Amino acid sequence: MAPKVSEEHMEERRQQILDAAVRSFSRGGLHQTTIEDIRLEAELSRGAVYHYFKTKEDIIDAIRERSAGQAESFYRDSSGGVDGATNLLNLVDATLSLMTSPESAEANRLALFLWAESLVNQRIMDGQLPAFKPYLEALAKAVTEAQAVGRAVPQVDPRALARVIAGTMLGLQIQLTWEPEMDMDAAEHALDLMLTGKLWSSVEPSA
Amino acid sequence: MAPKVSEEHMEERRQQILDAAVRSFSRGGLHQTTIEDIRLEAELSRGAVYHYFKTKEDIIDAIRERSAGQAESFYRDSSGGVDGATNLLNLVDATLSLMTSPESAEANRLALFLWAESLVNQRIMDGQLPAFKPYLEALAKAVTEAQAVGRAVPQVDPRALARVIAGTMLGLQIQLTWEPEMDMDAAEHALDLMLTGKLWSSVEPSA
Amino acid sequence: MAPKVSEEHMEERRQQILDAAVRSFSRGGLHQTTIEDIRLEAELSRGAVYHYFKTKEDIIDAIRERSAGQAESFYRDSSGGVDGATNLLNLVDATLSLMTSPESAEANRLALFLWAESLVNQRIMDGQLPAFKPYLEALAKAVTEAQAVGRAVPQVDPRALARVIAGTMLGLQIQLTWEPEMDMDAAEHALDLMLTGKLWSSVEPSA
Amino acid sequence: MAPKVSEEHMEERRQQILDAAVRSFSRGGLHQTTIEDIRLEAELSRGAVYHYFKTKEDIIDAIRERSAGQAESFYRDSSGGVDGATNLLNLVDATLSLMTSPESAEANRLALFLWAESLVNQRIMDGQLPAFKPYLEALAKAVTEAQAVGRAVPQVDPRALARVIAGTMLGLQIQLTWEPEMDMDAAEHALDLMLTGKLWSSVEPSA
DNA sequence: CATGAATGAGCCTTCATTCAT
DNA sequence: TATGAATGAAGGCTCATTCAT
Known part of the structure; x- marks a missing residue:
């Protein structure tokens, strides 16, 4: 069971680095953030970072993967209802509450950096798009x-x-x-009205 | 009148550089694209680029400004109708047709790069946001x-x-x-249905 | 004729860097010598070096090529005689005088570094071996x-x-x-005796 | 007698590491080969390597010493004859058969790496040269x-x-x-002819 | 006006070595 | 003894920017 300790430690350190990387990248962007920044944020030596990740891009990749996983599990819970229209609302509301949770400010910024980077970095695109597609499909199914x-x-x-909704x-x-x-609450309200058909007067005004 | 010729020439060269920069940046992103890339694309000497723009960031700024101007004039024409609901549709359709025009592929990519960069570069944010706000307001007004x-x-x-609509x-x-x-046409169609209240059945199904 | 000046200058600087590189490499070996060492020896900035050579290995390659060229032209002159045996002696003497010339101390050291490196670096081997083969052939021909x-x-x-002779x-x-x-002169003398059949007594000693 | 076991074990491990180091170094050169490479080849932990050798250079030194020892004992047997000329041939043939034995491919490569390194590393030179000198002297004596x-x-x-012969x-x-x-056999044959005075016609051709 | 050579700060990455467990 | 995580010095290379001509 010797490896178990090691593996646990390994995983712990990796998360520590990824956490630091998320903070650093979301603060400074993918390019302006240096390994040095991350290592300072993680309170580790520079070499330690490379002990757990081969390259800077590997870190970015791991971050992307981790957030994608978190988001996916989040959405999955929202499409279990019987009623399609309700599922739609649930998905939308879940998405909105995910992005408005206070911890998400960082993730939102990071996401935008990754979206941009994906246009130029096939590896990121290959990770990003397959994570987006199921979301699209969950919406379509609803x-x-x-x-x-x-x-x-x-x-x-x-x-x-x-x-459109995505x-x-x-x-x-x-x-x-x-x-x-x-004011995301107001936006959510407006969106809910729109998605339940309550936004527009059903009859044309008697012009 | 010497300066006039000079000014014309100046402006011409600047546009030549900006055109090359748009192509380069939209292809490779803001950071991966070097001044060298731009100068090759513009078929100019490196010194020439610095003759017309003080820094790389100035080029980015000029690009942003130029596209913002183009977009704004585009939108302005779409909110001149009398009917608010129609204006809304017009704005949306105008936006969509702007982004789907074949020449816009570049601009769309560039926009995403700028959106991301704005999170980290106050100067870009200061240019970006004030250009977005009027759009928001035109929609709100409609x-x-x-x-x-x-x-x-x-x-x-x-x-x-x-x-929401923006x-x-x-x-x-x-x-x-x-x-x-x-298929942006299909999306536009769905969006139009949603924005005219024709998407949802007004009455609950007789379940 | 603008490029002519530039090309001359280019070539001059390249030689300046290569000269510095030869001194540096032959003093410290291929691996221990840094670009920084070379640039200091050349009294240039670090960037300047990379202006003329893409990588450190390119510098090494250029050095190898240059010395190979110098050596080759040196040997070529020594195989023009009519008499094979004389050509052989000429080749050998030319080689020896090339390697004993005071300027060659550096080149000799560098050569040994390159011979070793070629075992591990295909690119160097590909440059080295084809330069050695003609020498072998000139000897065989003689x-x-x-x-x-x-x-x-x-x-x-x-x-x-x-x-054997090579x-x-x-x-x-x-x-x-x-x-x-x-004492290379003594060695040369011994070698000459051996290559002219005057080293060994033709008859077995009357034991 | 605990230390005795320990010492045996120590020696065993050292040889295991040196064997791995020889394979690694001869394959990749002295500089490109890392301690990590050696430790993987030896199937040992990194710490273990440092347990038996203080530094990378110590390993290199130990390798050099070991091979020098092996070579020396090899040569010593070849200069025991009474006849100098025969001893000379014996030495040469022994040297050649040593370097052509199939196991020697590695050693030959390693030797070249060490020869080059000795130009830059006094410690290696100090080990190398004193090992070469006796060979020279054995030849001179013959x-x-x-x-x-x-x-x-x-x-x-x-x-x-x-x-010359060395x-x-x-x-x-x-x-x-x-x-x-x-074809080292052919070379050996040519060399033998040369070393026995049978290579050159004793009389000048009747030109 | 134009050119492109020159500069040097800064970044990613490697790797020999140490040391707590 | 044994392990492998941690350290940090150092090196190759890039690139925005300057400036002499």
Whole structure:
């Protein structure tokens, strides 16, 4: 059982470094943050960092993977309902509450850095996109279910609507990074109205 | 009149550099792209670049400013209608058609790079945010007008809804950078249905 | 003709760096010598070195190529005679005088470093070996000619003898790096006796 | 007697490490080979290596010493004959058969690395040279004996000829590292002819 | 105006060595 | 004895920027 201690320690240190890396990267961006920054934040020696991660990019990769995992498990719980329309709302609300939780400020910033980086770094794109797709599909599935019970009109393409809603999430997250003090509750309220068909008057005004 | 010629030449060269910079940055990102890359793309000497721009950041700034200007003029035309609800649709459609135009692939990528960079570079943030705000306000104004004529329910906070809709735009633009081949027309259709209240069945299904 | 000045300057600087590199490398070996050492020896900035050579290995390669070229031209002059046996002596003497010239102390040391490095660095081997082979062949050719005129016995394989003689050159050069003060003239004399058949008594001693 | 076991164990482990080091160094060179490489090759922990050797250089030194010892005992057996000329041939043949034995490929490469390193590392030079000198002297002694019995002409300086012959050995060994498939038997034959005065026709051709 | 050589700060990474357990 | 985590000095290389011509 000797390796067990070692492995535990290994995992602990890795998390310690990743935590420091998340703080550092989200503060300074992927490029401006140096290994030196991370190591200071982790209160480790420079060599120690390289003891647990081969390269800076490996750290970034591990961070991405870890957050993707966290987010995924978060979403999975939100699509278990029977009613598609409810699932949709649940997913949206879960996403919003995830991004508004105080601990998420860092994650939101980091996400934006990764989204940008993915355009230029295939490895990151390859990690990012496959993590986004299931989200899109969960949304589409919910829409399809909503159509099945007559809540959503059949004309709409579930995947297209999923794109729109997912886009809204992404876009709100971005705005949150820009203005952390923005009123996300109000936005959520408006979004809920829109997603339940209560936003627009059903009849044209008697113009 | 010598300076006039000079000024014209100056402006011409600046645009030449900025064009090259847009191509370079959107291809390789803000950090991975070097002045050398830009100068090669512009077919200029390295010194020439520094002749027209003091620093790399100045180039980025000029690019940002230029695109912001282009976008703004684009939007301004879309909020001139009388009907708020129509203005909303116009704005959204204009935004979408701007981002889907073939020349915009570059601009979309560049935008994402700038959004990320703005989190870390106050100067970019200071340029970016003031350009985004009017867009938000144009949307809010359209919502307010829609409320005034009874199209939108009065409970919704126009600014919050503007956040949501603007977010959708941002998020769709991101998805476009990730998957340039995505079906934006379908998304637009779904979005239009949502923004005209035709997406959801007004009555609960007779379950 | 603008590039001409530039090219001249370029070539000049490259030589300046290579000269400094030869001094540095031959003094400290390939691995212990840093770019910093070279740049100090060349009285240049660190960046300047990289302006003219992409990597440290490129510098090493350029050095090797340059010395190979110098050596080759040196040998070529020594195999122009009509008589094979004389050519052989000429080649050997030329080689020896090349390696004993006072400026060659550096080159000899450098050569040994390169020979060792070639075992581990294919690129160096690929440069080294093709430069050695013609030398071997020039020797073999001289032996063949000596056989043709009856000077050398026909039983000997010219290539094998070339290996032996070339080996002698290599081995003397090594000893020279170890003990620069060794008496190479005496060695040359002994070698000449051996290569002219005057070393051994033709008849067995009347034991 | 506890220490005795311990000492045996110590010696065993040291040899295990040296064996691994020889394989590693001869494969990758002195500088490119890391302690990590050696420890993996030895299937030992990193700490263990440092338990038996204080520094990397100590390992190199121990290797050098060990091979020097092996070579020396090898040569000693070859100079026991009565006849100087025969001793000379014996020494040469012994040297050649030592370097051509299949197990020697590694040793040959390692030797070249050490020869190069000795130029830069006094400690290695101090180990190397005193091991080479006796070889030189054995050769010189054989030559002197050959002169004594009238086999070799008295004009030749025995030490100089020793240099030449030793050089030939070194140079053939180098060529062997460069081209392990070279025909050393042919070279040996040519060398034997040369060392017995049978290579050159005693009389000038009747030109 | 234009050129591109020169500068040097700074970054990622490697690796010999130490040392707590 | 044995282990391997930790250390930190050092090196190769990049690149924004300057400046002499």
